Amino acid sequence: MAFKEFKEFPVESSSLKEIRNFAREVLAKEPIFESSMDDIVLALAEAAQNIVKHAYNGQPTNDTMKVDINFENNQLTIELFDKGSPAIPQNIKPRKIDDIKAGGLGTFFIGQIMDEVIFKISTTDWVNHLTLKKNY
Amino acid sequence: MSYKITEEGNIATVHLDGEIDMDVTEKAKEVIMPLIEAGKEVHLNLKEVQYMDSSGISVLIESHQKAAELGNKVILKEISKSVLKVIMMAKLEQILIIE
Structure with a gap:
């Protein structure tokens, strides 16, 4: 099975729940995601959160962000687009493994x-334009 | 997210419910931090929390650190499977107090 779905969401923290629900709805169509759905939803939501928090610095905006979810040839590709x-790239750093703070955790x-x-x-x-890929 | 607080002696138990993300972290802090600052030992019951992201984890870290600063502790109780998975992914199971 292959599919491609996309949706735009307002850039605001209250969209995060809608984005998670959109992803759950799309991923539920393919049983292969059953065991990893929570992880994938978390990764997507963290990326969307970074748009609200960093690309827009938490400031109110009328802009939207676009989420594309594509599954083809056993590869899941999630793309996020924003206008922030x-x-x-060198500032996008995960936290160090022994660093006990929240920054960079997403x-x-x-x-x-x-x-x-x-x-x-x-x-x-x-x-x-952020692309997240996972192979199945 | 919704919550309920019960107090017994110096222990305040906060029962959190729902999904904890960036949208509700300020609310969660507003509930938890005053209890810590009041010198309570805070128990966070996470049985009914179905989803927690890095923002939620940051609340757990900040609560833990604030309580430690004040010589007290925050104990995580009845953590749901999905939240425990995220805590473990963050490698915090040895840092936070879990019962």
């Missing part, structure tokens, strides 16, 4: 869960 401040989770994390400045209408 361009991220500086990025650490994403790295633990996904097989591949690719960040680039978008060439389309968006600014930041």
Whole structure:
């Protein structure tokens, strides 16, 4: 089975629950995600949280962010697009393993869960483009 | 997220319920921190928490650290399977007090 679905959400913290529910709904279509669904939803939600928190610095905006979920050839690809401040890749750092603080924990989770994390400045209408991949 | 607080002697038990993410962390801190600052031993019952992200974990870390600063402790009780998995992914099971 292959599928591709996308949805746009307002860039605000209250969208995070909607994003999780969107992901759960999409992933539920394919039994292969049954055991990893919670992890995938967490990784996606952490990436979306980073957009609200860092790309927009927690400031109110009328912008939206786009979430694409694509499954093909046993590879799950999740893409997030936003129009916030361009991220500086060298500043996107997971926390050190023995560092007892919350900062960077979301990025650490994403790295633990996904097989591949690719960040680039978008060439389309968006600014930041994050791709998360997991192989099944 | 919803919550209920019960107090017995110097122990305040906070029963959290629902999903704890960035959207509700301030509310969670507003509930927990005053109890810690009042010198209570705080028990966080996480049985009914179905989802917690890094923001929720940050509340657990900050609560633990604040209580330690004041010579007290925050104990995590009846942690749901999904929250325990996230705590373990963060490698915090040896740092936070879990019963």
